Amino acid sequence: MYSDSATEAWTLDSSFFIFVVAGFLAQLIDGTLGMAYGISCSTLLLNFGIPPAVASASVHTAEVFTTGVSGLSHLFLNNVNKSLFFKIAVPGSIGAIIGAYLVSDIFDGGVIKPYISSYLLIMGVVLVVKSFKPVKAKEEVKRLSLLGFVGGFLDAIGGGGWGPIVSTNLIFQGKTPKETIGTVNTAEFFVAFFSTGVFLFFVGIDSWKVIIGLITGGVAAAPIGAIAAKKVEAKTLMLSVGLLIVTISVYTIYKSIF
Template identity: 35%
Template sequence: MRKLLLLALVGLGAQLVDGSLGMAYGVTSTTLLLALNTSAASASATVHLAEIGTTLASGAAHWRFGNVDWRVVRRVGVPGAVGAFAGATFLASLSTEFAAPVMSLILLTLGLYVLLRFTVAGLPRDRVGLPLRKRFLGPLGLVAGFVDATGGGGWGPIGTPAILASGRLEPRRVIGSIDTSEFLVAVAASVGFLVGLGAENIDFGWVAALLIGGLIAAPIAAWLVRIVPPRVLGSAVGGVIILTNTRTLLLSDWVEAGPGLRYSLYLLIVVTWVAAIGWSVRQHRAEQAADPAPADDDTPTTERATTSR
C-alpha cells in the first residue's frame, strides 16, 4: 500500500510537470520508477499504460479549448505510433542489466536538453507562419516515438520544441496537438510491451496508481502553470532528471565510480542546477518587465501589438 501511494505521488508530480510544460510526464515518471529499482522495460511499460488514460483526458481537454490541430495530430501521431511500437519491442528484448543504463543515458540526454532549452532559450512564442509539412512531421514522429518507448519518455521533449522552433504553429496548439497525438503513441507502445513482455510482467496496480495520481494532477497543473513560470519549472525539472539518472549511471556496471567521484559530480550538478534556476528566474522577471502581457496569454506578440487594449 505504501508503494502504491508513492507511485500515485509520482504520477501526480509527473502530470504537474507535463501539464505545465507540455512535456516530460514520461521522462519524469520513468526516472522516478527507475529510482525505485524497477526494470527499464517494466518502468516504460507501466508509464505508457498509465499514459493511455492521462493523454486521453489531456487530449479531450485541449480539444474542448480549441488547442488541437488535427492535421498535425494525424501527421505526427501515426508515425509516432509506429516508432513507439518498434521501440517497445526493442527495449523488451534487451537484458535488464543492459537496458537500465541505456534508458538512464537516454533520460540523462533528455534531461540535459530540457534544462538547457528552458534555461538558455525558453520557448519561442512569437513566430506563427506556414502550415507544417508531412516531410517534417513524419520523421519527427517516428524518431520521437521510438525514443519515447526506449527511453520511457521523450515524445514531448522532442516533439514540442521541434514544432515550436519551426515557428509555424502557435504555442497552445503545439502543446495541445502533441499531448493529443501522444495517446496514439501510448497505445502503440503499450501494445508493443504487452507483446514483448507479456501481461504477467506488468503490475497493473502500479499502472492504476500512476493513472490516479495523473488524473488528480491534471486540473492542478492548469492552475500551476499560472503560478510557476514554465521557464523556471523546466530548469527545475531538468535538474531532477539529470541528477537522478547520473546517479543510476555512476552505480551501474558501465561506470562503477567510487564514492569520491560520485559525490563530487553530485555537488557539481546541484550547484549548476541551482544556478540554472536562478538564471531562469532572473530571465523571467526581465521578460515580464519588457512585456507586461499576462504570462498565460498565448496570442503572438505581433498580434498583441496590433490589438488595442
C-alpha cells in the same frame, strides 16, 4: 516494502496511495509542460522501492489512460492544432511500434539514453535563452513526420522522450508553447497505446496495484495540467520547459556515468 504477490495486488494500503500521489505529480508536470511523465513517475516509483522492470511496465500502461484524459482536456480547451496533431501522431505511433519491438526482443535501449540526453541538454539551454527574447509564432515547421517518427521510436526504446524530443523541437522552430504542449500531449496517447501493446505482448505485466494507483492520480491531475498550460504565458512556459529539459538531461547523464 513493495510486494507484487497476488494476495496484495488489490489491497488499498498506504503504498497504493503513494502510487496515486506519484501519478498525480507526474501527470501534473506532463500536462502543464508537455513532457516528463515517464521520468517523473519512474523516479518517484524507484525511490519508493519499486523494481525498475515493474516501474517501467507500470508507467507505460498507466500512460495510455492518463494521456487519453489529458488529450481530451487539451482538446476541450482548444490547445490542439489538429493539422499538426496528425502529422506527428501517425509517424510517432509507427516509430513507437518499431522501438518497442526492438527493446522488447533485441537490445537494451538504456545504452542510448546518455546520447539523447546530451542532445536535449543543448536544446534545453537554447530554449532558456530564447525565453528571454520576444516569442514569435511560426505556422510552418520542417520535417514533422520525421520528428514524430524519431520521437516515438526513441520514446519506446529509451523509456521516455516523446515530450522532450517533440515539444522542444517544435517550440525551437517557432510553434507557440501552449499549442505545442496541447498537441504533443494529445498525440502521446496513440504513441503510448501502440508501444504498450507491443510491451504487453512480449513482456506481460502483473503490477496492477501500481498501475491503478498511477491511473487514479494521473486522471485527476490531467485536466489541471491542461488548464495550467492554457493560462500560463508563452515565455513562462518556454522558460519552464527549457529548465525542465536541462534538469532531466543532467540527471540522466549523471545516472549513466555514476
